[in-house]
Amino acid sequence: LRKDGLAKIKEATDEKKLNEVRVELVGKKGELTKILHSMKEVAPDKRREVGQRVNELRDLFNEQLDGTKEEILKALAQKKLEEERIDVTLPGKRGHVGSKHPIYLILDDLEALFIGMGYQVVQGPEIETDHYVFEMMNLPKDHPARDMQETFYIDSENLLRSQTSGDQARVLEKHDFAKGPLKMVGPGKVYRRDDDDATHSHQFMQMEGLVVDKHVTMGDLKGTLEMIAKHVFGADRATRLRPSYFPFTEPSVEMDVSCFNCDGKGCPICKYTGWIEVLGAGMVHPNVLENAGVDSSVYGGFAFGVGLDRFAILKYGVDDIRDFYTNDVRFLGQFRKED
Ligand code: PHE
Numbered sequence: 001l002r003k004d005g006l007a008k009i010k011e012a013t014d015e016k017k018l019n020e021v022r023v024e025l026v027g028k029k030g031e032l033t034k035i036l037h038s039m040k041e042v043a044p045d046k047r048r049e050v051g052q053r054v055n056e057l058r059d060l061f062n063e064q065l066d067g068t069k070e071e072i073l074k075a076l077a078q079k080k081l082e083e084e085r086i087d088v089t090l091p092g093k094r095g096h097v098g099s100k101h102p103i104y105l106i107l108d109d110l111e112a113l114f115i116g117m118g119y120q121v122v123q124g125p126e127i128e129t130d131h132y133v134f135e136m137m138n139l140p141k142d143h144p145a146r147d148m149q150e151t152f153y154i155d156s157e158n159l160l161r162s163q164t165s166g167d168q169a170r171v172l173e174k175h176d177f178a179k180g181p182l183k184m185v186g187p188g189k190v191y192r193r194d195d196d197d198a199t200h201s202h203q204f205m206q207m208e209g210l211v212v213d214k215h216v217t218m219g220d221l222k223g224t225l226e227m228i229a230k231h232v233f234g235a236d237r238a239t240r241l242r243p244s245y246f247p248f249t250e251p252s253v254e255m256d257v258s259c260f261n262c263d264g265k266g267c268p269i270c271k272y273t274g275w276i277e278v279l280g281a282g283m284v285h286p287n288v289l290e291n292a293g294v295d296s297s298v299y300g301g302f303a304f305g306v307g308l309d310r311f312a313i314l315k316y317g318v319d320d321i322r323d324f325y326t327n328d329v330r331f332l333g334q335f336r337k338e339d
Pocket of ligand 1 (some may be wrong): 162163164165246249280281282283303304305306
């Protein structure tokens with residue numbers, strides 16, 4: 001029985017077979033139990049010895065059964081490990097990842113630049129009020145310059161903002177000048193009733209900028225604008241300021257950068273001027289400060305509004321502004337950074 005039993009245990013190569021062997025050897029109806037049940041047939045003086053040997057054998061079988069079971073489980077785990085082995089030296093499969101939108105490439109870059117100079121970044125609502133977009137910005141209801149921006153009105157007071165300049169008023173109202181100068185940029189979407197074509201979109205992106213403190217000069221504005229242009233377009237790009245008009249700045253300027261296409265000589269893209277307009281700016285109008293409760297005899301500042309689409313068009317040589325808003329992955333994929 002002993003020899004036979006041990007051989008059977010050895011032969012069992014999986015868990016199921018091993019269980020069968022266990023039942024057969026040490027189970028309730030197994031060989032050993034049978035012997036114990038038939039003890040009365042054994043001569044009384046031999047019973048003790050037989051009982052002892054049966055117990056010994058059962059312990060041995062149990063021990064062997066447990067050992068074999070452990071081996072089987074170990075082998076199974078090992079096999080599983082082998083099957084799931086990963087060769088970490090093989091090149092990985094690149095998942096399909098999206099790319100940053102070109103306008104956000106410009107925006108994130110500029111934001112980082114301004115944060116580095118201590119500006120705060122604010123975001124105003126896209127559905128704005130006439131109050132902030134116009135009235136607070138020195139554009140009362142009957143002001144002719146309202147026509148400069150073809151505005152989508154929702155009702156007489158609410159509109160889709162046609163410029164981010166309302167952010168200026170919102171921040172000015174709240175700023176505590178006892179705690180230091182105000183320096184902010186406010187990026188975001190704006191909307192205008194323009195017919196879409198290669199250079200116009202009814203929705204585009206602006207970044208407002210505002211600095212207010214004592215003794216802020218036009219020189220500060222010029223330096224800041226030149227720095228933006230050189231940061232985005234490279235140190236060699238020439239810039240110039242042209243006088244302009246905005247109701248919320250006085251004096252007002254527009255900045256041009258020298259045309260990339262013809263390198264300043266003149267071509268259809270710059271309408272043979274050699275220059276391309278990229279932003280509007282100026283010294284904050286005293287009325288804008290007073291409207292927000294800021295004493296214009298003490299404080300002054302400059303403001304600018306960057307057309308981020310314009311920046312992106314020029315920087316990346318895009319010839320149709322609509323490409324930014326039609327989500328064609330073939331277009332967007334060109335801006336993927338390989339790493
Ligand atoms: N808001 C102006 C525009 O949309 C740009 C601007 C901003 C001009 C700030 C001056 C100062 O055209």
